Structures are given as structure tokens and as C-alpha cells.
Amino acid sequence: MSASQTDIIVTLAELLCAQLPEPVAIAPDTDLISDLALESVQIMEFIVEVEDHYDIAISLEALAEIRNLDQLARLVITALDAQ
């Protein structure tokens, strides 16, 4: 795992925790749906925050493959590289 990916995962975890009613432990491979029981609405709101934080665009199609922060961090890196 590259340093930048680790940094991104930490930032993503902070952004996600800020949206949740109470703090939870989130690992890179924590499943956002089955482990955290996030509703699709909450995930969408989280992604909007991620887009604004990194100034990137994440399509719903790309998002469909994402289950955890590790995968999301890879997506963020790909989007940043494409700019």
C-alpha cells in the first residue's frame, strides 16, 4: 500500500466518521454496507463530500464496484491521476 493511499484512507475515514451519528472503528477493508449498515443515501452523501474534498468527479458506475475505503482510495487516486 503506497503512503499516499494510506493518507487517503485516513482522510476518507475522517470524512465518513463526520457523517455518522456516533464514532465507529473503520478499517480499510470494512464493508460499508454489510459491516457499517450504511444506507445508500448515506453512501451517496459521503461520496459527495469525498468529491468536494479532492475536487474530483466519481460516477455512479464507478461507485457500484466500491465496497470499502481501500477500494474507494484507489478510485480517488485514479481520478486524481486523470486530472
Added chain:
Amino acid sequence: MSLLEKFDALETTRQELLGHGTNPTDVIIERVISATESVIGGKPTIMAGTNNYLGLTFDPECIAAGKRALDESGTGTTGSRMANGNYASHGELEREIADFYGYPYAMVFSTGYAANIGTMAALVGPGDAVMLDGDAHASLFDGSKLSGATVYRFKHNDAESLDKRLRRLGDVASRTLVIVEGLYSILGDRAPLKELAEVTRAHDACLFVDEAHSLGVLGETGRGRVEEDQVEADFVVGTFSKSLGSTGGFCVSPHRALTLFRYASRPYMFTASPCPSVIATTRAALAQMRKRPELRASLWRNAETLYSGLAQLGFTLGPEPSPVVAVRMTSREQALANWQQLLDNGIYINLILPPAAPDGTALLRCSVSAAHTPEQIQRIIDAFRQLPPDPGQPA
């Protein structure tokens, strides 16, 4: 058979609802008494969740028009507009709806859902983009998917969020369809259309406005949010199944390309055209809506009475008074129990459970009609007053 395993989760949810002694999706309307009253469970019930905004479903002129069309043209067209189902009355309705909006071009679809997915799938495709408002209706997500375009979302009703996202798309912004609703169906809030239209124009993108819940409801003559905010959208889509009390949908546009959608829109091409009686009742209802602005005045009087009545009782409501009055509940269990108590007390409304509600909360959704009497509105308020105190709210 693994294909069927995914239905196990749905069965679990259904059993959970039944465990609460109710299943809101299985309500049977045994008899319809009027535009605002039906028989459910053997007793008269005030209907306050039907989107029958102008109360035209029992309008004598609409019913007479439907009967005449049945006698003159039969029960159905048995074909699509592209084949044997293209009747003169379809074209007449298209001219009338175009004239109503003051746009030169119109297309009529068999449902409002088909109008949304049919317009979107014809207009955008692979290599294009769709920018959806975060609270957009399911049909707009489905149309996006069907189109093959790349789909993005922006924050609900947030012109700055739209601006940022269009900027990030670079050259693709000019091949982007921005999709918003005039009046949002769950919380009853209006789009800041003027601001959203300005941002869309600044990026040379295309604006699509779904006026399903605002046709006949907003604007001086009922043309919806585009009229109220004085915006010319590239495409205005709507349904006949709410204010006009019928079924079907439409798209109007200032762009001549709309006339070619008839050869590019699969949801238009590969389905039967609307029945002659449906077209006739829709045309009669459109005429009624145009010549009776007092219907809209009654609708808003009722909406404001219900909104202020429920607000005075201490309920947390949607952001602004409108014919859609959303009442926030603390939990799914509280929403289910209250919905059932209201029905037991002769009031039918809609139950909205996560994830259908925009912010993941449970809601009781009322929709008001011009045909509700002041006594019926008061009975709805009284029924809410009788609900048990909300354990999540301060006394």
C-alpha cells in the same frame, strides 16, 4: 436455484412489516367514493396520499369525454404509435400540451415513467454525461442507466455543487444533461430553478425539468416551476397521472430534435400507445385545469391549512408549505405504528421508509387535493393530534 435467493431478503422485510400488524404496500381500495374518499377495510377513508392535486378524477366533463371516446374508438389501440396505435387524438393532445407550455414541440408517452426514461435514453448515450439532483426520482436514475451515459450526482437543490461538478467534467460538460424536478415528491420542496438554469447555461449543458408534481400546482397558469421561476428549460417532462387524474406522460421542448425522438426512444417505440379514453380524459382535464384557476387556489388553501395545522401540533415537517406535506418520524417503528393508527382512524396517507426518504429518515407523506373539504383537512389534523407522543421529541 440461486437466481431466486435474492428474494429471501425481500420476504424477510415483508414478514417484518406483517409482524407490525400492517403492510402498507398491500392496502386494497375496495370502492372509490369520490376524488378524496374511498372504502378501505370496509369503512370510508379520507384519501390524503393520492397525488390527485386538482381533484379531477370525478370531474363530470372528464368522465363524459372518456365515455364518448370508449363508444367512438373502443377500449384500446392494440399497438404502438409507430405502427397501428397512432390516433388523431394522440396528436391533438400533443398540440394542446405544446400550446399550454408555449413550446413548439411535444411528445406523449404511455406513462410518466416512460416519458422520463424515453426522453433521457433518446437524448444521451455513451460518451455523454447525466448530472442528477441527489433527490431525483427513481425513474430518472433508471433513465440514466438505460441511456448508457456516465452518471454523476450533485447535492440536492445546490447550484454551487452543480457548478463544481460541471466544471470537473471539462469538455464533457457541454454533452451533459442536468436533471432536476420542479417540486420534489417526497419532501415537497421546490428546486431553485433559476440558479440551476444559470449554472447549466454557463457550462453549455442541457436542462431537463421533471414537473410531475408541479404541473397544475405551481406557476400562475399551472405550468409548474418553469413558469414560477420564468425559466425556459430544454426539456420539460411530466405526467398526466397526478393533477390531470389520468395516466400517461409528456415531454415538451423548444428544440426541433424532439420530433426525431419518435425514432430514437425505445420506451416510446416499443409499447402500446395510450387508450383513446385515457387521451380523452387527459385532454378534458387539461382544458379544466386551464379554465379553472380556482382549483389551484383551493389546493394551496388546503395545503397551507394542513401544513400550519401539523406544524402547530409540533410535528417536524418538510422545508416549506406545499401540497406535499412530509411529517418526519423518529424511527421506522414509530412511522409504521402511526401510519396504521391513521388508517384505522380513516385517514390514508403514504408511508416512506428508508432508503426511499431523501435523508434516510422515515416519513409520513400527505398529499393534498383541491377537492378536500375544510372538514376533511380538519379531520386529518385531528387524526395526527391523536397519535401517541413522539419519544424522540421533547414534550
